[in-house]
Amino acid sequence: MFLEKHLVEDAVVARFDLAKQVIKTAGELALDYFERREELVIETKAEPQDVVSIADKNVEQIILRQIQEAYPKDNFLGEEQGILKGDNDYLWVVDPIDGTSCFVHGMPSWCISIALMQADKIAFGLVYDPNADELFTALSGNGCQVNGKAVKALNIDSVQAGVMGVGTSHRVSSTHCLHFLQGLLDEGGMFIRNGSGALMLAYVAAGRLIGYYEPHINSWDCLAGLILVQEAGGSTNRFLENDGLLEGNSILVSAKKIHHQLDHFTRM
Ligand code: IPD
Ligand code: CA
Ligand code: CA
DSSP states (O other): OOOOTTTSOHHHHHHHHHHHHHHHHHHHHHHHHHHTGGGOOEEEOSSTTOEEEHHHHHHHHHHHHHHHHHOTTSEEEETTTEEEOOSSSEEEEEEEEEOHHHHHTTOSOOEEEEEEEETTEEEEEEEEETTTTEEEEEETTSOEEETTEEEOOOOOSOGGGSEEEEOOOTTSOHHHHHHHHHHHHHTTOEEEOOSOHHHHHHHHHTTSSSEEEEEEEOHHHHHHHHHHHHHTTOEEOOTTGGGHHHHOEEEEEEOGGGHHHHHHHHOO
16 A cells, blocks of 8 residues: 555554554454354453453453564553553554454454554554454555555435444443434434444444444544544544543544434434
C-alpha cells in the first residue's frame, strides 16, 4: 500500500507495521485456544454475562510483550491488564478478544482489536477476525482496507437500505437500547447483534452494516473501529468526550447520510 509519508510520521508508520504483525500472531494464539475451548476455565467478572478466560489474559500478554520490546516507553491500556503508564504520548489500546461470550460458547464472531492514540487523536486501528482471516486496517489519512483492499462505508440515505448493528450490556439500563430499537424498527429498519462490538464496527467500515449503536462501550472495544469507520468515509459520534477513553461512552457510527436520523433514535 502506498502511504503518503508527509501525512503520517515515520514513528507512527513503524508502529502500524508492528501492529499488523502483532495482531496476526495474537490471532493465531487465540484461534488455537478457540479450537481447544473445552479445556478453558471460564471466570465471570463484575456481572454473570461478563466472562473471561486464560485465552483473553494470555493473548493480551503476548500483544503487550511485543509492543514493550519494540517501544518500552509507550503507554498501554488493555481490557485485562488495565493501564500501564509509559513516558511519551503514544497509547496502545487493546482488546485481546472482543466477543468473549461467543468465543467461549463456540461461535466465530470474535476478534482482536488494537488501536494507537497519539496524544488525543487515534493514529491507527486494526481489527483481526482469525476465523475469516480478515484484517481490517486504517492509518489516519490513508483510508480503510480489508486484507489490503480499500473499502468504503455505505452510501445510502435510508435506514431501510440495510441492517444496523446494535449492542448493549448490563452496564447500562435496557431502556436505551429498547428506545433505539423502537425508533429504528418503526422507520422500517432492521438490526443484528453478533456479540462483538469491534467486529460490527469493522463491518460498518467495510460497507456490510449501515451503522452500529451501543449505549455504553469501552475504549478497547471501539477505538480501532472508530478510525476504521472514519477512514472508510462514515460518520462517528464524539466517543472520546467526557473521558470516554477511561470511562467508556455511547457509540454511534454509520453511513454518513443516515447519521442524523439514527442519532435522533438515541435521544430519550
Ligand atoms: C463486549 C462485546 C459486546 C459489547 C460489550 C463489550 P467483550 O466485549 O464487544 O459486543 O456489547 O459492550 O463489553 O467482553 O466480549 O470483550
Ligand atoms: Ca470487548
Ligand atoms: Ca475482551
